[in-house]
Amino acid sequence: MQKTVLIVGAGLGGLATALRLAKKGYKVEMIEKNSQAGGRLNQIKKDGFTFDTGPSFFSMSYEFKEFAKECNINLPFKYVELDPLYTVNFSDSPKTYFLYKDIKKLAEQFKDIEPDFEQKMNKYLKKSGRLFHDTVDLVIKNNFNSIFSYILTLMCVNPTHIPVLFRSFWSQVKQNFSSKEAQQIVSLVAFFLGRTPFDTSAIYTLLSYTEFEHDGYYNVEGGMYKIVEGIVDELKKENVKITYNTEIVDFIGNSKKLDYLIDKQGNKWAADIILVNGDAAVFRSRVFKREKYSIEKLDKMNWTMGYLTFYLGIKSKLPQVNHHNYFLGTNFEQYANNVLQNPDSLQKPYYYVNVLSKHNLDCAPEGCESLFFVCPVPNLKYKPNWEDKDSIVDSIIADFSKRINKDIKPEIISKTIYTPIEWQNQFNLHRGSGLGLSHNMNQIGAFRPANFDEKYKNVFYVGASTIPGAGLPMAIISSKLAFERIEKLAEKS
């Protein structure tokens, strides 16, 4: 008989697994807390502008291609390779660094401060590449049934990588480059994991290889939300129903099987199999009320930073600004050591600016620009009060205006601000932590909240806080791992 699956949450992880399951003949239904699909991969349409709200590019494009192939569909969105990947500006210099994938072209920009940059970068990338290829299939794209099997797998990783286990991302980069500019630029990618290069393991220098050499970064034509729209269209063809504005808050289960989930209105939801796309630790805490995931225990886990994001529609064009840009200050080490926990770090914030309308003209009215700012901030455990959000946003707008030589404040005709409070409340993120659980050694692989439930055999998890981790390609891999678990259960019963 056709098995029924209920998926809680329509983020990328939930949507991708829904399509895999529907294509395999399962009867799939989804429920989502918010009024539209996408989760953190979302969109605001306001005052004639379109803004991507979270992700602005992705790596490992082949994961999306493979996903489409496995679902027997054409990829339902078009992506464009980024080159330069992004630009970096320092506040004490008028120079803009363009992060070209061509290392010769990249090195040209460092010739005055680090003349042998090209050789150093090639050597660094070679090592990062080995790390990537020796771990990705073994550790990232695998389900683990126990800590024992995970450790056995780790023992198969080439032992030449053992020294990186004891180093930080920053010290690995510092061993390879001598100028502060090269060190800071190369280690920026550690922030993409929601922590800093100082508290991220050197293992993640493999990300430098993924950005510069392996596959690079990609944008989506028409904005990142086209990914969601494309998959939702495919789900419609498979008759997958998504019920919005419905939040699961409680459950009824016997000792082995989850019988019902209960939403805020008291409605009961049932299916043979339940897949949770809400944060895997938070759901176990709030809905299943598990002791191991009490608020106190969640607070003791290691979470990623929060994000202050804001979305500006302005009534002029900014030809001097590129599509993806990082604006750094002059106190990188001090800043990075403070940004996770110390609200004072926001006096001189570092930030990222995305000009979506640069290559997607439909995302802003004619002659206007759609801007999206992301500023790493302490999560709500360390900065619970955001009454000062307007002044922080104003200071970033002033700094940006100074650095691009144009005061954009009088040009603003649309403005939306999300502090970690909005991120927390919209998507049930613990303390507004933007990327979920961080990726330190005791929170990855079999040490991360598992993608199968400890108690109920018919409950599984997919998404950023279960395996393998945060980011869009990881959500696609996560969907494959959850799908494999569900298939195994179905085979048995």
Ligand SMILES: Cc1cc2nc3c(=O)[nH]c(=O)nc-3n(C[C@H](O)[C@H](O)[C@H](O)COP(=O)(O)OP(=O)(O)OC[C@H]3O[C@@H](n4cnc5c(N)ncnc54)[C@H](O)[C@@H]3O)c2cc1C
């Ligand atoms: C500011 C920002 C920038 C980012 N930039 C990038 C980037 O450039 N590139 C990249 O690859 N990644 C980026 N990421 C990370 C990426 O967005 C996430 O890793 C990914 O979208 C997570 O998808 P998910 O399916 O795991 O979870 P989510 O997107 O969080 O989806 C989970 C869904 O479950 C719903 N839900 C939760 N609890 C319940 C409940 N009890 N009942 C019903 N529904 C529920 C939520 O509303 C949500 O829709 C960024 C994230 C942020 C916040």
